[in-house]
Amino acid sequence: MTINAQRKLYDLAGADPDRRFSPYCWRTRLALAHKDLPVETIPWRFTEKEAIARSGQHRVPVLLDGETVVWDSWTIATYLEDTYGDGRSLFGGAGGRSAIFFINNWADSVLLPGIARLIVVDVWAHLHDKDRAYFRETREKIFGMSLEQVCADRETSVEAFRMGLRPLQRMLAQQPFFGGSSANYGDYIVFGGFQWARCTSRFQLLAEGDPIAAWFERILDLFGGLARAAPSEWPV
Numbered sequence: 001m002t003i004n005a006q007r008k009l010y011d012l013a014g015a016d017p018d019r020r021f022s023p024y025c026w027r028t029r030l031a032l033a034h035k036d037l038p039v040e041t042i043p044w045r046f047t048e049k050e051a052i053a054r055s056g057q058h059r060v061p062v063l064l065d066g067e068t069v070v071w072d073s074w075t076i077a078t079y080l081e082d083t084y085g086d087g088r089s090l091f092g093g094a095g096g097r098s099a100i101f102f103i104n105n106w107a108d109s110v111l112l113p114g115i116a117r118l119i120v121v122d123v124w125a126h127l128h129d130k131d132r133a134y135f136r137e138t139r140e141k142i143f144g145m146s147l148e149q150v151c152a153d154r155e156t157s158v159e160a161f162r163m164g165l166r167p168l169q170r171m172l173a174q175q176p177f178f179g180g181s182s183a184n185y186g187d188y189i190v191f192g193g194f195q196w197a198r199c200t201s202r203f204q205l206l207a208e209g210d211p212i213a214a215w216f217e218r219i220l221d222l223f224g225g226l227a228r229a230a231p232s233e234w235p236v
């Protein structure tokens with residue numbers, strides 16, 4: 001069921017408006033595709049705060065669904081599940097929703113900060129000129145050092161990052177998706193992190209032969225190759 005054809009998503013972009021790299025926006029784009037809900041994506045830059053001011057906050061994704069304004073990727077996912085309940089389920093029921101909420105929190109507090117430490121300097125390089133000073137200033141404040149320093153030892157620090165991926169590697173060696181035989185919102189949450197890296201950095205996050213890479217390719221192929229079509233820095 002489609003309640004409104006006027007559906008728009010503010011989606012973070014780099015200097016190239018087609019380079020959409022936000023890990024959170026990818027969660028939402030895949031959730032919309034999973035529900036078979038068409039959307040117009042609007043390229044948005046970090047400093048274009050007034051464009052999303054009606055949401056009352058300053059981050060994307062922001063979804064306009066007719067008159068309804070929804071922000072925060074988890075809130076959007078639950079909104080889509082509850083509003084479009086007759087579409088394919090994102091969570092697979094109440095138990096699935098609770099378990100995937102853990103994945104959401106793990107991704108936000110462990111996976112994304114881990115990836116950020118390996119690629120943040122490359123993310124900066126892809127930004128629109130008008131965003132570069134803002135991004136550098138806000139992120140250097142968070143890290144307490146320059147973006148270049150954050151990534152300086154990445155050839156070494158990637159080993160600890162990869163160790164932290166073991167539960168994911170073990171699971172994906174046994175089953176094709178978080179959702180079992182087909183993808184669910186847990187897959188899209190974690191995928192968003194790796195897609196962020198794919199769209200901005202040539203740094204190799206995964207070791208050769210990692211089962212995560214095969215899973216990532218499977219998600220790239222979903223929905224007619226929606227995510228694969230995004231400009232990428234990874235070898236094809």
Ligand SMILES: N[C@@H](CCC(=O)N[C@@H](CS)C(=O)NCC(=O)O)C(=O)O
Pocket residue numbers: 012022023024025046058059060061071072073074138
């Ligand atoms: N909890 C939010 C986080 C969204 C978020 O941090 N988005 C970033 C882009 S990846 C943003 O808009 N940042 C704006 C800024 O740093 O000013 C969600 O899940 O949607």
